[in-house]
Amino acid sequence: MSNTLFEKGGERMVPHYFEQISTLESDYDEILHLTANENVMSDLALHFYRSKLAHRYNMGEGVDGVFVHSNFAAKGMPEISELINDASVRLKVMLNAGLVNLNCLSGVHAMISVLLSTTDPGDRIMTVSSKHGGHFCTKGIVERSGRGHVFAEYDHANITFSVDGIAEIFKKNNCKALYLDTSVLLKPHPIKLLREALGNEAIIIYDASHTIGLIMGGKFQSPLLEGANIIVANTHKTLPGPHHGLIAFRDEADAQDFNKIIHNNFYSSTHINSVIALAITIIEMDIWGKEYADQIVRNSNHLGSCLEQYGYNVRKLGQNRFTENHQLHVYINEENKIIVKRFLDNNMSVNTSKALGNDLFLRLGLQEVTRRGMKEKDIEQIAVFIKKILRDEYVKKDVIDFNSKFINVNYGFGMEHIHKPMVFNS
Structure with missing residues (x-):
């Protein structure tokens, strides 16, 4: 069947929108x-982000190159395991985490995965209002998944969260989790004080989408050391990676249960080109972060x-x-x-x-x-x-x-690292 979008008067045409997109790409370079x-x-992360592996499913490493789940079997990807494991170990150290998950497809996907794996329908979750810098979709995700919802209290005068106000609302509403999904902030959250005020049973989830790179570089705060249970983040802001998501759990024992729920319910394909690019970026952060x-x-x-x-x-x-x-x-x-x-x-x-x-x-x-x-x-x-x-x-x-004087990417790997071994002090 003829595709009339690509033909005119019997001649094959190149649609104008391809040229528009190409021009947009060039325009962005000048902004x-x-x-x-x-x-x-970095050049190296971008190279593998464009990899032909993007066409392929990564279900896991498998055994002898074959991944098996129930009655399903397919080619595994043991070739990428060393890179992913290396990046995961480094990330755990930088975040003081017991276990990390690099498989979420975006920050919102990581958010959904954590909220639905750590709470049950009927539980109540506290999040941040958009007027206090919270993500616009969090409340809807909570309510559409059958959870109750309340907003956290904010202290405008001190540009931070109100610990006493949060504790009062949290306990009055019998909340199970506090999700700090802040995209407008200038300083660290009072995690230590919130942990003391809420007690050990409360689940504190720290959305570090904006500051994860600074946390990894030791320049912001260390949420898991200070009392948060889980870090959730996208990976393309201060962490200069692809559009992807990650999760870091403080306690490995608890993480195994949560991560099993996530693995079995909330993703299948992990978009392996993004995972490879993210792993490269994590290693860059360990070196230059x-x-x-x-x-x-x-x-x-x-x-x-x-x-x-x-x-x-x-x-x-x-x-x-x-x-x-x-x-x-x-x-x-x-x-x-x-x-x-x-x-x-x-x-x-x-x-x-x-x-x-x-x-x-x-x-x-x-x-x-x-x-x-x-x-x-x-x-x-x-x-x-x-x-x-x-x-x-x-x-x-x-x-x-x-x-135009700043066309190179700093603090990262160049294409030369494909052709020679990486030499660095970790």
Whole structure:
């Protein structure tokens, strides 16, 4: 049957949308990304992310190359086991975890897997309201799965969660789990205090989608050491991997039960190209993560200082300290769509938010520019661009010229590692 989308007047045509997508890919390379929710993979991770193995199922290593489950048998993938095991061991050390799971397809998939494996229908779960930075879909997932739901209390004055308020609501509603799904934050959560206030039976789940790379680099907090039971995260923000998900459990004994439920019910194919790319990124973090995480936080605070000197109102944690992670919050007085469009017209991409109050701010993220090798002197130039754009000056050519100087990915493996052994100190 003829595909009329690809033919016109008897001639085969290339649909315009292929060209549009190709152009979009090129355009993205010229954009200076200051979004808090994106990053770039290393050349080696990206190479294997594009692998032909993406066509194939990875059901497990198997025995003698054959994976068997009940009456189903298929080719296993023992060839990738050494890489996955190496990455898993390193990740456990970086997160102080007893067991990790790299098989979830996204952060939301990891969230669903954990919520449904640690609780039962009828249990009540506490999550974070979107006005306090929580994920927009968590409440719906909880309620659609037959669980009860309440929101956590937030302390706006101190830009953190209210421990006393959470404890009161949690106990009054007989909650089983606290899920801290925060995407707008500047400093660590009070996990130790929450554990003390909620008691040992409460399940504390820490969504580290934004800060997992900083945690792995030892630059934020260590949630599992501080009292959380489980870490859930996507893997493409401060952790510069593919769009994927991971779970880390504090206690191996409990994790075995939860992980068995997840393995048997919530995924089959693990999207092996993503798992390989993620494993490579985890090893990169073990090697370069401390340096990378430290530079992210220094860049974030330096940009805050520059913008404050230019007269902008930047949210602060205290004197001369704007953030403890990759995010920087700069208050603005214009409509969010207008201000984002103005930045895009100048080849800069930003996020906005009204969380943690009702005032609109730019939620800037310094993780990607750091991954591209930018340091304090470069951040000063970015501050100049931001100042000019907020004044409605046109700086597109200058932004493109500046951004073109940072085409390489730092703190990661290059393609040369395919052709020679990796040599590093672990």
